Amino acid sequence: MWWRFIGERLVSERRDLCAHAPNEVPGKPDMQDTSQRAAELAAWLASTDIDLLELRTPHGTLRLGRQGNDIVELPGQEEEADATGEKDEAAETETVAVKASSVGVFLRSHPLATQPLASVGQHVQAGQLMGLLSIGPLLLPVAAPQAGIVDAMHVQGGVAVGYGTALVDLHPL
Numbered sequence: 264m265w266w267r268f269i270g271e272r273l274v275s276e277r278r279d280l281c282a283h284a285p286n287e288v289p290g291k292p293d294m295q296d297t298s299q300r301a302a303e304l305a306a307w308l309a310s311t312d313i314d315l316l317e318l319r320t321p322h323g324t325l326r327l328g329r330q331g332n333d334i335v336e337l338p339g340q341e342e343e344a345d346a347t348g349e350k351d352e353a354a355e356t357e358t359v360a361v362k363a364s365s366v367g368v369f370l371r372s373h374p375l376a377t378q379p380l381a382s383v384g385q386h387v388q389a390g391q392l393m394g395l396l397s398i399g400p401l402l403l404p405v406a407a408p409q410a411g412i413v414d415a416m417h418v419q420g421g422v423a424v425g426y427g428t429a430l431v432d433l434h435p436l
Contacts, residue, residue: 367396371420
């Protein structure tokens with residue numbers, strides 16, 4: 264698999280690799296090591312209005328972001344925790360933000376139901392629905408990642424949300 268930009272969108276392409284080495288595309292460098300491609304990705308990122316690019320592979324994570332007019336490689340979240348040398352034990356008991364997995368309209372209940380799927384103070388099990396994201400006629404689940412108690416609902420029903428918007432705070436059990 265290798266990546267390319269079409270307009271301002273990053274698109275992945277699959278190539279037929281049968282006649283070649285498992286990780287080799289003819290005429291293209293090996294994409295297994297994303298750090299080798301950081302300069303090329305930074306040049307592409309500079310020509311767009313995208314502020315952050317995070318590329319995750321089985322071999323690691325590459326984060327590129329803007330600092331002023333420059334594109335720089337940013338440390339990963341794991342690297343930041345390792346650099347401080349601290350494991351925040353309190354973080355294990357803090358709330359977990361359940362975020363939108365896509366753009367859409369957040370719904371606190373199913374369109375055919377009147378009762379909300381979750382409310383503040385309610386105990387929820389891992390995988391239990393806490394809301395829905397409506398994308399046209401498609402309804403995507405917003406599920407609890409683990410068992411816990413709903414601490415806060417950040418978004419009212421019927422509000423348009425973007426990818427990664429915090430929807431619900433969940434206090435783990």
